[in-house]
Amino acid sequence: MNTIDTAIRAAAADIKLAGVAKAYDAQTVVIPPMDVQLKAGEFTVVLGPSGCGKSTLLQMIAGLERVSGGKIVIGDREVQDLEPKQRGCAMVFQNYALYPHMTVLENMAYSLKVAGLSKVERAERVEAVATMLGLSDYLHRRPGQLSGGQRQRVAIGRAIVREPGVLLFDEPLSNLDAQLRHDMRVELAELHRRIGATTIFVTHDQVEAMTLADRILILNRGRIEQFDTPKAIYHHPASVFVAKFIGAPPMNILPVTGDGSALRLADGQVVAEASLTGNYQLGIRPEDIVASGHGAGRLCKAMLRFREDLGSHSVLAAELAGLVVRIATPFGVDTADLVELSLNFPPSRLHLFDAQTGRAIAGAFGA
Template sequence: MSGAAIQVRGLCKRYGQRAVIDRLDLEFAAGAFTVVLGASGCGKSTLLRVIAGLEEAEHGTVSIGGADVTRMAPQDRGCAMVFQNYALYPHMSVRDNIGYALKLAGLERAERERRIGEAAQLLGLRDLLERKPAQLSGGQRQRVAIGRAIARRQRVLLFDEPLSNLDAKLRHDMRVELRRLHDEIGATTIFVTHDQVEAMTLADRVVLLNQGRVEQADTPMALYHQPRTAYVAGFIGTPPMNMLDAWHEGDHAVIEHGGRLRMRQHAGQAMPVVLGIRPEAIVLDVPGGIAATLEAVEDLGSHRVVYARIGGQRVLAIDSSRRPYRPGEMLCLGFPPAAIRRFDPATGERLPGDGAETAA
């Protein structure tokens, strides 16, 4: 199965006076696994439904495989969709659930059985084909829903938060299965989720939406290490990037109610700035570092999350040592130059000239 490229141009979708999708332009490469990520209400599921033909946009076009499908019926677009709630027929067996759409399409029984068997083999469902959905676990039911989609052999697979009803271990297992499945069948896959872990582990490319607009579309590592905006920096990462209000003065940045950092990039005139740094990049106990007061420590086994304050601003750091901590003790935090990201506090856009060092 070969995937089809998808182009979305000037897409607008409103509910009443609220623009859920606002002049959206996107391309989904043929055969790629793209994750559309965002908070609840950002328009990600609406985008998926517009591509599938389940919703009609007020403006804009959708093209699949070079053909304009904007006015086409859902069944004519070459898409298969997997929903959050599985949408299985409770009175049908696993075999019949997977093959029902094939039967409606008029495929011969032998061909239906062959496709059902192939889907069941891919998803580990061969021993469950005669069971009803009520006899299956949540993970098994989700596999059946995926099997029903891939048995149709469409060029585009659309997933609308398919793992959100599963527990943590099943979500992990299904992430591994979905990535393997995609690599085997080669369909163009669009996967909608609010879970950044799913986005980081599954995607070739992540599209991060914010109120119906694209904040950044790039590889998972680019979003993590080179966020284009403060919104991206704060959304991606667990814990998220620290964002510190500061003031640029010449070649220094003064953290509000805190210390001074010597910046690699000369700021020119004095200006406010937001400094971003990932928790794992902060170095603890650096002589001459930025003074911070320890608030609390979360021990997660493999590492600890250290909560501290620089003046009135909270900072999180990752600590893999086993040294003891006392609430209220003073820490000296080091900010490696390459780890600093600068953002405009007015627009949220990232500023050129990253990098800082602790001032002498």
């Protein structure tokens, strides 16, 4: 661990948002009042669809967007009225925002020069960060001479060379191809383990969220749907929105009606035993449905409509009670000759949601 690592780890701070809101007028409320606390040294991913307010939230923390109400506390300081340079944050943007006429070294050292550090100290910091990020051989090149992944590493290096306690990432991998995104996810995870900065990473990509986050904050129209670990969010979604947003393919959601002893689909088939009455939404992940008809739980008849062979597994699209459900079958399960499927829904894998609010109902199946 070098001096950069030590300084960033020591500067890592809690972030507390108390009633933080953003509205441009009475009709345009981007983020209603929000209360949330991020732990020092934690990697938090803010996840949600386009337009849900995740980038606005990040920019309010950075100071690039004014809050309409509430307090932002970083460490023991209220910062909502401070300029960005006074907040102890560093930001990495989607478009890299590098100076094209400057070399990698000059780009990374520029903020240190503005801050008044000596040439010797600037060189020492840049050299340490360049070594950390594998950029030592590129210090005298300009951004136009680098690949997309290298430019992104320069943008990250320019941020951490300032020794910030808080690192903010605004969809930094969206301009990279699939392989580079994978490689950069690994590098970012390793970097976070090394420097320990409090990190907030905005994305709409659930794979980035699931693989990078200590905790995921899921936003829907500016409101927090769920804030928990990736494992908890995947296995215990708090709402239909979360259940359908996380997972590829996403969770199947089926409208069901309880008659006091069982939950029935629209065509009358019983999908689960439960002493419930009224209308609900039933969820089950594609990999939890058994297409062979074996195992505990009720069997439902469905017609196969389409099969996707993805090598490691297959995804079947089947018609059930007038809806399309997707079933993920593991490698080695032969479904090639199946037309009519007998679907098994294990009770321990079922999720129940309120029909009106979409919120999860705990303990419906004894879980």
